[in-house]
Amino acid sequence: MRKRNRPMSTHCAIGIEMEDGSITGCYVHYDGFEEHMVPAIESYIEKNTTTSLYILIARAQSKGGFRSFGEDNDLLDDCEPYVITSDNWSDDHMGTYAWYLINYNTGLIDTTRRSYG
Secondary structure (H helix, E strand, C coil): CCCCCCCCCCCCCEEEECCCCEEEEEEEEECCCCCHHHHHHHHHHCCCCCHHHHHHHHHHHHCEEEECCCCCCCHHHHCCCCCECCCCCCCCCCCCCCCEEEEECCCEEEECCCCCC
C-alpha cells in the first residue's frame, strides 16, 4: 500500500472495549490516519489475539503510549504513564485525529474521526 502525503504527527487513541464496557487504551503519536491504523490493527489481531493487543496497550500505557503502532509497535519513553479509560476515551489526547476502539470479543474496529467545524 502506498503511503499518502500526510502530516507525520497524526495523533490517535487505540483501545480495547471489554464485554462490560470498560476501555483500556493509550495514545499513539505518529501515523494515526485510517489508511495506516486500520490495516495495522487488523494485521496485529490476525497474527496475535485481542488479548495480546490488550496486554500490549497496557504495556504502552506505562511508557506514555506508542510512538507508532504497526510493524514495530515502537513505545514512547515518557517518565509518566498515560492511561486512557472509558472515563476519558472521547477526550482530546494531545490533538487526537481519530479514536480506534476494538471489540475484545469480535476484533471489530470502531473508528471515530475528529470533526472540524
